[in-house]
Amino acid sequence: MEHTFYLLTRQQQHAFQLKLAGLFIVGNLVLAGLFFMLSVLFLSIFAVSISLSVFAPFIDIPSGIKAGSLKYYSPLLIGEKVKNARLVLHGGSLFDYYFVLDSKDSAQQRTKQVFSGYIEGLLTLISEYENHQPTHITLKASSYIIHPRTANKLGLRQVETDPLQRFILYFNFINLSCAMSLIKGKFTLVNMKKVYTFEGDLDVLITKKQYLVKLQQRIKGLGE
Numbered sequence: 001m002e003h004t005f006y007l008l009t010r011q012q013q014h015a016f017q018l019k020l021a022g023l024f025i026v027g028n029l030v031l032a033g034l035f036f037m038l039s040v041l042f043l044s045i046f047a048v049s050i051s052l053s054v055f056a057p058f059i060d061i062p063s064g065i066k067a068g069s070l071k072y073y074s075p076l077l078i079g080e081k082v083k084n085a086r087l088v089l090h091g092g093s094l095f096d097y098y099f100v101l102d103s104k105d106s107a108q109q110r111t112k113q114v115f116s117g118y119i120e121g122l123l124t125l126i127s128e129y130e131n132h133q134p135t136h137i138t139l140k141a142s143s144y145i146i147h148p149r150t151a152n153k154l155g156l157r158q159v160e161t162d163p164l165q166r167f168i169l170y171f172n173f174i175n176l177s178c179a180m181s182l183i184k185g186k187f188t189l190v191n192m193k194k195v196y197t198f199e200g201d202l203d204v205l206i207t208k209k210q211y212l213v214k215l216q217q218r219i220k221g222l223g224e
Helices: 010-037 041-054 058-068 094-100 107-129 148-153 165-172 173-184 203-204 207-224
Strands: 070-074 077-080 086-091 136-142 155-157 196-201
Touching: 010 041, 010 058, 010 165, 041 058, 041 094, 058 070, 070 107, 077 107, 077 136, 086 107, 094 107, 094 173, 107 136, 107 173, 107 203, 136 203, 148 155, 148 196, 165 173
Parallel strands: 086 136
Antiparallel strands: 070 077, 077 086, 136 196, 155 196
């Protein structure tokens, strides 16, 4: 599993981002002109907000990686910098799915690849900390891919999504739906009722290493 964006040269990366920025600007100018002619210019605010939520990860993720505020544990699992003994994990963004998933694969294969990417990232995280126990680090993650039953097997418990995080999730509804559509190979709206937030102890996750190894082997075996 490779993240092809980071296989590009720095110049190619910047060229891609500039083209995307140009598309973002031109698209919103065209829409603003259309809304102006229809006397509904206020709708351009919503258009900019929606398109910005889709465009932002293509800039924010590489910038965060470069600055050190974000770290890849696998091409499809990202972690924020540990703060106050708390590690926030993020599944792949639209940006990551775009550069990692193969459009030629079936929806089932892409779904397995996403699960495999999550597990690979968790195993990398475990390898980084397993010789430094107790870590006293709390994990937190939100996902529309992982079911609570699966999370429980990893020592993670479902918790209430806080209001700010819920607002951010709803703001990114179109972004999340685009990401889900890439996985499914067709336009798919995310069911926000199935976006779960989980918390757990890294030390407990470390004890699940063999379970994750076997699960990864099973997923890869099914994918062959």
